[in-house]
Amino acid sequence: MTPIDPNEVADSAVLACIVEGRSDDAFSVLGPHFRDRTRHVTAFDPGATAMAAVVAGKAHPLAPVADYPGLFHGKVPGTQPYLLRASRDGEEWLVEDAYRFGPVLGxxxxxxxxxxxxxxxxxxxxxxxxxxxxxxxxxxxxxxxxxxxxxxxxxxxxxxxxxxxxxxxxxxxxxxxxxxxxxxxxxxxxxxxxxxxxxxxxxxxxxxxxxxxxxxxxxVRDISGYGWSDGDWMGRRAQVQRTDRPISIYEVHLGSWRRKDGGRPISYREAAVELVDYAKEMGFTHIELLPISEYPFDGSWGYQPVGMFAPTIRFGPPHEFRDLVDAAHRAGLGVILDWVPGHFPSDPHGLVRFDGTALYEHADPREGFHQDWNTLIYNYGRREVMNYLTANALYWLREYHVDGLRVDAVASMLYRDYSRPEGQWVPNSDGGRENYEAIAMLQQMNRLTYGEEPGIMTVAEESTSYPRVSRPVHEGGLGFGFKWNMGWMNDTLDYIRRDPVHRSHHHHQMTFGLHYAFSENFILPISHDEVVHGKGSMLGKMPGDEWQKFANLRAYYGFMWGHPGKKLLFMGQEFAQSAEWNHDAQIDWACIGNPLHRGMQLLVRDLNAIYAATPALYAKDCDANGFQWVEANDAAHSVFAWIRRGHPGDPEVVVVCNFTPVERTGWRMGFPQPGLWREVLNTDAEIYGGAGRGNLGRIAAQPGESHGQPAHAELVLPPLATLIFIKDDRTTDQQPPA
Missing domain, CATH: 2.60.40.10 (Immunoglobulins)
Incomplete structure (x- = not known):
């Protein structure tokens, strides 16, 4: 077919841009355009030597445009849709013309x-x-x-x-x-x-x-049209996730929770059965997943995401992730996702210099480069970037029915000088270190998510004393529902890893957290960060021989569950895995065959059950009126005791801890009321791997002041053990329940 003069199509410079891939307005030339009420079609296919527009089965040849290989132009009568039929060396292909379609965005x-x-x-x-x-x-x-x-x-x-x-x-x-x-x-x-x-x-x-x-x-993933069956959970979620409800979180890295078929990670659908059943059986109220937003590097565990809107394909496509959430909800479990708005990796296919400029990140490395992680920091002050992040938070809550977001590395976002030496950071507009733009983004995220998705929860991993993290934005807070209590975790782990002979000198580390325990809505976290990078396992941190290691850890878990604050435990630590966590292998399920490890697993199960069944242990986790020390100062014997209270009418609880390897008999302890008290938990029980020393399931508190309380009892304190007593309103001559 005779080539057509380029001037009949468009300016030669415009055509050159199209052919060379430099055009920013191809729609102005390509596709159908009407001249004098006649439709003209211009098409570009660099692989074709001939082309025709096909309307209702009839071909209308398009002429090649002279000097511009791959460009074709011609008249195509009518207004009916057409197809493009291209050919080269005897091969033909029929395609729709993307340039015949109008815009979609309104x-x-x-x-x-x-x-x-x-x-x-x-x-x-x-x-x-x-x-x-x-x-x-x-x-x-x-x-x-x-x-x-x-x-x-x-x-x-x-x-x-x-x-x-x-x-x-x-x-x-x-x-x-x-x-x-x-x-x-x-x-x-x-x-x-x-x-x-x-x-x-x-x-x-x-x-x-x-x-x-x-x-x-x-x-391309079509995420529309999923048939949710979690209406009951969604209807009551707002009641389940309040600060006065029991919240015990099982933190999971899906890639290493359980492996299948010679080493592949468990799938979302397999986790919908196995993980959900296990977490339910263990008495946890929530599953928290390390980040599942698509990420390129396995060794980042998801904390360097590239696809913020894509559930990682490692475990299955999006609908199968929904299967996991739906199954958890039907089992009465909430699902929390770790969410990473603090930074992103510099992988070339990601957000870095996305359009040839520092678009998502700050151009100045003093603001835009994370020295700790060799990653890039979002430019929170750019309205489109703030929109990108806040909408992403809402996306997971709405499209996947996720119940909460735990926001990673909040401290690194709040401070411009985070992990930076002098001269390598840019002060804010007032000359200070606070990152006003990041603060505004977090506040907007919390306003948006709590405002549009009732009943959700957001959690800050914030390791400093930044004020009012878990207070509403309208009260000057960041707007989070909860905050990880990193100070409590650091202090108590430092205490418990010490040989008991030295603990008397560090007694305050176990009590200091109560000075600020109610300043925020706290979660007590023993997270993945405590069992990696040479820190060893929780069991490995404990001092002494095998018996002492297990006893110390059992006592510590009892202390944790009796202490004010919601609970979080990383996978494998519920059965005291011996080895440090390895993200490339499943946790050590085989060790449960050892009675001591199985006993630890049963202890955590029972702690969760007692916690959920006992309002005094959760109803005022975030209220100072729910806690009173009985014994906070006995450093010489490393004994601690306190009272937990719930709402009026809820039975009171007394928790007693002995962090020495010495059994103490006839130990006088104050109680808030005389009468029968059931020993509902003893971490030295034989079923948990202990020696079975204790108080035979109950004690009778007698009138008479002790430790500032109106009643007292003579206790047996097993070595390295925690005891939990609940007031029984029956008279003391009645038998306690089995």
């Missing part, structure tokens, strides 16, 4: 995107399987405001960025294209001609799926 989307207030950002950006203008396909949209050109690439176009240049949407910086015939499972990236002239291939920042690492492309 004016409201544009307005909210530009303003940085699109709370459902994932509805506008990312890849959405849909029907548009009577065609089934996928809509792609990405924010890259400084890009010279953005193209969609994949197997469908031989990863050629010249073929599907996207449509720029005005001042929003968003680019979009509807691709007919593409759907679930399509592998894609964005090719970006950056502001710096560089060419980048990027995964989708709002993609719902990704290839299995080390492959780095995004994958």
């Amino acid at each position: 004016e409201l989307d544009e307005y909210l995107l530009g303003e940085g207030t699109h709370h459902q950002l994932w509805h506008a950006l990312g890849a959405h399987v849909m029907t548009h203008e009577d065609a089934r396909g996928t809509h792609f949209a990405v924010w890259a405001p400084n890009a010279r050109r953005v193209s969609l690439i994949g197997d469908f176009n031989a990863w050629d960025g010249r073929r599907h240049v996207m449509r720029r949407r005005g001042a929003t910086g968003v680019w979009e294209i509807f691709m007919p015939d593409l759907g679930e499972g399509t592998v894609y990236k964005y090719e970006i001609l950056g502001a710096d002239g560089g060419l980048y291939q990027k995964a989708d920042p709002v993609g719902f799926g990704a290839q299995h690492p080390p492959a780095t492309a995004s994958v």
